[in-house]
């Protein structure tokens with residue numbers, strides 16, 4: 479679309495994307511571990527970059543530091559987000575606003591950071607693609623996830639479903655400490671094979687998450 483104007487509009491406003499005709503979208507895609515969130519985040523980032531757009535791949539507490547890595551083995555450099563980061567600054571990019579943000583592990587963002595994402599969509603017209611878990615090991619919505627569900631233009635469940643050991647659809651992430659499922663503890667603990675005690679996350683259906691039952695041949 480061409481705008482018949484002799485004066486280039488909006489190009490003089492610092493921190494504002496020039497093409498204001500384009501609406502941004504805040505899209506939240508959620509799923510359990512193993513549902514392909516990081517893989518999809520990497521794919522979208524790749525496609526948009528390849529298409530000439532400028533954006534940032536953001537993550538928090540990824541398994542490999544300042545990267546987003548997929549369990550399938552693909553990875554890319556990422557901007558590491560911690561609670562002190564203002565995502566509006568990331569989007570403004572020192573006066574050269576980005577076109578999009580891809581946010582992996584968005585369940586760990588603070589509610590205020592989710593509000594910043596909504597603001598950059600509305601004010602800078604960025605597209606934001608957020609990926610995250612719905613619930614924590616206690617079966618409660620992550621605070622960042624709750625805010626995303628409240629604010630996102632589009633919320634969608636990823637269709638690449640993971641399975642419980644029993645074969646049913648996995649809907650919950652169980653935290654397993656030294657082989658026993660726990661329902662209380664610090665919210666943010668990443669699984670680290672070197673750590674003591676041994677903390678892992680396992681996918682369970684609701685029934686086996688509720689009962690705290692892992693695969694029988696692992697328990698026995």
Ligand SMILES: [Zn+2]
Nearest residue numbers: 642644683686
């Ligand atoms: Zn099950």
